[in-house]
Structures are given as structure tokens and as C-alpha cells.
């Protein structure tokens with residue numbers, strides 16, 4: 001019973017963290033029809049930023065203040081990174097074939113990984129303990145970190161805020177319009193480049209929050225730390241139907257829960273293989289995913 | 300109001316518009332007629348800022364607006380009802396109307412009332428997704444959406460395309476009504492008969508060049524036009 005509870009807790013917390021990354025994939029895909037391969041690496045960079053900023057700020061601030069200021073700076077810098085990647089690597093290719101943009105995204109992914117290797121010297125970096133989140137709690141006899149319990153609630157709040165933004169604000173309406181039809185959106189007076197930047201800003205901000213939750217559960221960060229969570233979140237987004245936000249969230253919880261169950265079984269070594277088996281099955285059975293729109297001409 | 304001077308537009312190597320000059324006087328209905336591929340849509344898309352011309356000038360009143368971005372052009376009071384309507388299918392009728400007023404910061408109530416009074420059908424369906432409307436209703440929505448920007452000049456690209464004759468009649472009577480309320484109209488049509496009947500001024504466009512000009516009435520009675528466009 002306690003074992004099941006601990007699997008469940010780690011499943012929903014992983015699911016929530018993947019959801020925050022998956023939303024970034026799905027938002028960008030929805031607007032640009034681009035799989036942003038660099039997104040997982042942006043998540044990793046957010047983690048590294050926290051490592052270096054907390055050390056740097058800790059040299060002249062109290063530990064609590066250093067973490068607090070660090071979190072805010074990580075959020076701001078990750079958003080700036082996402083914005084800059086779009087402007088530098090994707091915007092100049094706006095009218096190029098989709099394949100070119102995809103290759104540019106792969107290039108950015110390697111650039112970020114190489115840069116991280118250069119900065120860290122390839123050595124694992126220890127993620128700072130976040131006050132409160134890193135503390136232990138006992139739930140139903142199971143000992144876990146506070147972050148495990150906080151994650152699903154924080155994710156719920158962020159997802160609700162995001163869907164409100166998209167469905168009930170002017171910016172959100174512009175995002176939905178641009179996702180359907182660039183040209184007609186321009187005729188309405190919408191600056192499509194601003195709307196596209198907005199999706200990268202939102203995606204990166206959520207990835208930054210995701211990194212704070214995720215790395216608190218892991219001892220260290222290496223330059224490749226973004227690639228597996230990134231891939232799993234991508235699978236989650238496809239599973240739920242890429243382009244759909246509820247799809248990404250549901251997909252992420254399914255992927256997180258399955259991972260947790262398999263890791264708790266004698267077959268734990270197969271957990272990644274299982275994630276991709278899941279992807280293959282969904283692509284065969286329902287290519288548009290759980291909540292996906294019908295394949296449009298833009299794809 | 301709008302003066303086009305020596306406008307040329309290239310797509311890759313192909314010249315779709317080969318140096319055309321024409322004017323749209325304030326408060327008039329002006330029509331451009333011409334066969335498929337004559338360059339009618341290209342002309343409107345260039346005025347709207349979606350395509351950059353390779354040569355020539357576009358002036359609105361005294362201002363040179365050549366090469367401005369589409370959002371600047373909308374803010375100057377020019378709007379385009381695009382070919383094939385292009386309503387946003389997932390947005391509701393009301394959202395489509397609101398997005399037409401995207402650049403405006405003032406209250407939209409009066410204009411929504413105005414559009415609903417022109418197209419009562421849209422009011423009944425304001426919560427319906429635009430993709431579920433009939434073709435005629437979508438055309439009404441596309442026109443209503445354009446009007447929500449409170450344009451001085453409304454350009455329309457083949458509003459009658461694919462619509463039943465009765466609906467076409469409705470749309471044309473609305474065009475006249477909107478024009479009487481002070482909006483200048485630049486209308487493109489394959490349905491030359493209808494267009495020439497309501498036009499104050501008309502131009503015939505053939506493979507990227509203007510070949511004939513006159514009042515709507517004059518072109519209706521022109522032998523060459525009768526033969527080529529009125530069947």
C-alpha cells in the first residue's frame with residue numbers, strides 16, 4: 001500500500017513536471033508547426049542558471065534571499081533565452097521550408113548542450129536545495145519531498161491561468177488566430193512576430209518553473225540533463241495530440257505515471273523503451289493523439 | 300483617396316502586375332474586373348501590405364504607404380476582405396468580429412450593433428464557431444469583420460465567389476449600403492455584371508495591365524467588355 005502510494009506520488013509529480021515542458025512543445029507546434037528540439041535544452045540551461053546564480057548571489061546575499069532572487073532571475077533569463085532563440089534561429093527562416101527550421105532547431109539544441117559542457121567542464125553540477133520544496137514530508141507513511149506534493153497543484157494553477165489567457169484575452173485570441181492563418185491574422189492588424197515570440201516566452205517560462213521542480217528531485221545536472229525529460233515531454237505532447245494544451249497535460253501525466261510504475265517494477269531498465277513504445281502505439285492507432293485536431297494542410 | 304501609380308509586382312521571376320495606374324476616389328465604389336490570373340488579387344494584396352511591390356507608388360490621401368507592414372496599413376483605415384472569406388473557423392462569430400477590431404482600443408459596442416444591424420443573421424449566431432457557418436454566412440462575417448476596423452476604404456476580393464444568386468444579391472445590396480454610409484469600396488469581381496451595375500468607376504485588368512477605364516455604365520455597354528466578361 002505504501003509502495004503504491006509512493007509510486008503514485010512520484011508519478012503525478014513527474015507528470016506535472018513533464019506537463020510544464022510539454023506545453024512549450026505544443027504551443028510552439030500549434031503556431032509554427034515546428035518541433036522545437038531545443039526546448040529540452042532550454043530546460044537544462046534553466047537548471048544550470050539556478051546552480052550558478054545561487055552560488056554567485058550566495059556570495060553576498062543571505063542563503064534564503066539568494067535562492068529567492070535566483071528563482072526570479074532564472075525565470076527572466078530563461079524567457080530571454082527562449083525569445084532570443086526564436087529571433088535568431090527561427091524568425092529568419094519564416095518563409096523557408098519546414099525542414100530547414102527543424103534543422104536549425106537541432107542546431108540550437110547542440111549549441112546549448114556544447115555551451116553547457118564548455119561552462120561546466122562536463123562535470124555534474126549540484127542543484128541547490130530550495131527552501132521548503134526540498135524538505136521532506138511524510139504522507140501516509142511515505143517519506144517524500146515537499147516538491148512532490150506541490151507540483152500537481154502548481155501545475156494545475158499554471159495550466160488554468162494559461163487556458164484563461166488563451167481563451168479569454170485579446171492576446172490569446174490573437175494566438176488562436178495566428179495558429180490558424182498567418183496571412184489573415186496580418187490583415188486584422190496582428191503583428192504575427194510578436195505573437196510567435198509570446199508563445200516562446202510562455203513556453204520558456206513554464207520550462208523554467210518545470211526545471212525548478214524537476215531538478216529539486218535530482219542530485220545533479222549535466223549538459224544532457226534536458227534531453228531525456230525533453231523527449232518524454234515531447235512524447236507526452238504527441239500522445240495528447242500535439243497543438244493541444246489539455247492534450248499535453250493529460251499526456252504528460254500518463255507518461256509520468258507509466259514511468260513511475262515501470263521504475264518501481266522489476267523491469268525498470270525498460271522505462272525509456274516503454275515511453276517510446278507508447279509513442280509508436282499512439283502514432284499507429286491514433287496519429288492525431290488523444291485530443292489532436294485533424295491533420296491540417298499546414299502539417 | 301487612393302492613388303496607385305505604376306505598380307509592378309513580381310512573384311519570383313514572374314511579373315503578375317505589370318505597371319498599373321488607377322485611382323479610387325473618396326466615397327465611390329470602384330471595381331476591377333478581369334479574367335483568372337489577371338493580377339486582381341495580387342493588386343489588392345499589395346495595397347494591403349501582404350506583398351511588396353517591385354516598383355510603383357501607393358498613396359492614401361497625401362501619404363505614401365508603399366511597402367508599409369499590413370498592421371500599419373490597417374491602422375491607416377484600409378481593410379481587405381480576402382478571397383475565399385478566410386474566417387477563423389475555431390473562433391466564434393463574435394470573436395471573429397472582435398478580432399477585426401484588433402488594433403482599436405475604444406469601445407466596440409456601437410460597431411457591433413452596426414454590423415449586427417447589417418447582418419442580423421450574425422447576431423443570432425454570435426456564439427457559434429465560424430467554421431460551422433454556411434458559405435453565405437461566412438462571407439457576411441468576413442465583411443462584418445472588416446467593417447469592425449472602421450475602415451475608410453474597404454477592399455473586397457470576389458465576395459460573390461461560390462454563392463447562390465440570392466445571397467450574392469444580398470451581399471451587393473449591403474456593399475451599396477455600407478458605401479452610402481461613407482465607406483469607399485474597391486471591389487474585385489468575376490461577376491462583372493453585378494459589379495459594373497453598382498460601380499461608379501470601373502477598370503478592366505488583363506494579364507497585369509489596365510486595358511479599359513470608364514464608369515460602370517460605360518463598360519456595361521462596351522462591346523469588348525460585353526464579349527469578354529458579360530457573355
Ligand SMILES: Nc1ncnc2c1ncn2[C@@H]1O[C@H](COP(=O)(O)OP(=O)(O)OP(=O)(O)O)[C@@H](O)[C@H]1O
Nearest residue numbers: 310313315333334335336337338339340341342489
Ligand atoms: N504566391 C504566388 N506565387 C507565385 N505566383 C503567384 C502567387 N500568387 C499569384 N501568382 C501568380 O500571379 C498571377 C496573378 O494572380 P492573381 O491571384 O493576382 O490573379 P487574379 O486576377 O486574382 O485571378 P483569380 O480571378 O483567379 O483570383 C497568376 O499568374 C498567378 O499564378
Ligand SMILES: [Mg+2]
Nearest residue numbers: 339340341382
Ligand atoms: Mg484572385
